[in-house]
Each structure stands twice: as structure tokens, then as C-alpha cells.
Amino acid sequence: MIGGVGEPIEQSDIMYQDDLVCILKPEVKKGIIIWTHFTQPEGMGSLCESGLKTGKQLQIEGIYFGRTKIHPYIFFRAPYYSRDIDYTSVETEINSSYGEGQIGREQRVFIRVDPDRTFVFSSEIRDVRKHSAWVGKAENIIDSSKKTLSKYLEIINNNREIIENVKPDTKILYNLFTSEVVLFPRLHRPRTPFDPIPIERASEILVSTPHLTSDYFVLCTP
Numbered sequence: 001m002i003g004g005v006g007e008p009i010e011q012s013d014i015m016y017q018d019d020l021v022c023i024l025k026p027e028v029k030k031g032i033i034i035w036t037h038f039t040q041p042e043g044m045g046s047l048c049e050s051g052l053k054t055g056k057q058l059q060i061e062g063i064y065f066g067r068t069k070i071h072p073y074i075f076f077r078a079p080y081y082s083r084d085i086d087y088t089s090v091e092t093e094i095n096s097s098y099g100e101g102q103i104g105r106e107q108r109v110f111i112r113v114d115p116d117r118t119f120v121f122s123s124e125i126r127d128v129r130k131h132s133a134w135v136g137k138a139e140n141i142i143d144s145s146k147k148t149l150s151k152y153l154e155i156i157n158n159n160r161e162i163i164e165n166v167k168p169d170t171k172i173l174y175n176l177f178t179s180e181v182v183l184f185p186r187l188h189r190p191r192t193p194f195d196p197i198p199i200e201r202a203s204e205i206l207v208s209t210p211h212l213t214s215d216y217f218v219l220c221t222p
Helices: 055-060 090-098 138-145 149-163
Strands: 014-017 022-024 032-037 074-077 108-113 119-122 170-175 181-185 203-207 219-221
Touching: 032 090, 119 138, 119 149, 149 181
Parallel strands: none
Antiparallel strands: 014 022, 022 108, 032 074, 032 108, 074 203, 108 219, 119 203, 170 181
């Protein structure tokens, strides 16, 4: 992907990379900023300074954090919009991908990623209460929704064009595997993998580094 100043993302811009995500150096004006929500534990130093840890890492360290399902990931929200990135400031970058009012809304950590080497998954696949056929299989099935962030942005842009021209007797559902919008007659009740929640509000990026230290953060709002 071409960066904000018209330059390609170089190896020297990369801070961390694995099979699912490529995190860029915070100060590099390239790529896309994404965010995750966190809860600041009482009696503990600021997570904006100590960094975030996966549920699995917290379990290893014997730290209870109020969750019964232990994940080896930190879950980041995929962008809500597919638009040109305004690299004027960190705030304008974030607004380009998520809309205005994202900073200061809650406790969040923001990092910068390479969209060509970072992958997006459909988060609603994990809700086995809605998709009972996937009980015990969600972790395997979620891989079926894997796509690069660049491809995801292309898809939600195409979805927007379709949604803007929907007829009144038609309802909108989303294919949890492809992330594409699918139109059905309003009275039709299709089964899994179709879901009514807008895919751009229910997609995630998985960061598996056990300890995401503060030097990765573009911004942290305590």
C-alpha cells in the first residue's frame, strides 16, 4: 500500500509482524490506525504506560481479569469506513477510518498497521448463541472469514454502494465469510452465515503478541 506521503511501506517502517498483523512504527505516516478498548484495573499503574497483555498472558501471570473465555489475542476494531486517509494529524487519520469523536470517548489504545499484511475477521462468528451450528467450531470457522485489511476496505466500499440503492421490500444481511452485503426479500429468513449486524461494525483484527508495550501506541486515552 502507498503511504500517506505517497511512499511505499518499507521494511524499516515495521515494528512487529506475524501471520495475522503487521504493526508499523507509531510515528510513520503510513498505513491505517486501528483501536481497541481496554479497562483500567483499580490499584494498578496506567496501562497506557505498562501496555496491554493478551488474556492468555494474564492467565500465565496469575492475573484475574474477569473473563471466563481466555484468548491468545488482543482484539482491535477494523475500520468503520473505507475512505482516503487524511494524514494531517493522528486525529484526522482516526476520523478518516472511524468517523469523528473517537478520541476521548472511552479508554482506548491506537496502533498503526500495514493493511496489505494485516488480516480482518468477522467477529460475529464467535457468537455461538446466534449461530448454534458453530458451537465448538467457532475458532476453526473464523478462519473462513480471513481477508487482508486492504481487501476488507474494498468490500465495505462496495457494500456501501449497494446499500445506498436498496429497494423498500428488500432486507440487508452480511455474509460472515466474505463480508459482502447480500440482499434478500424482506420476509426471507436465510440461515448462517448471514447476519444482520453491519459487517463494518463487527469485524476485528487479532494481535497475538503477548505484551503490546506502550512504544507500539500511536495514542492511548486513559
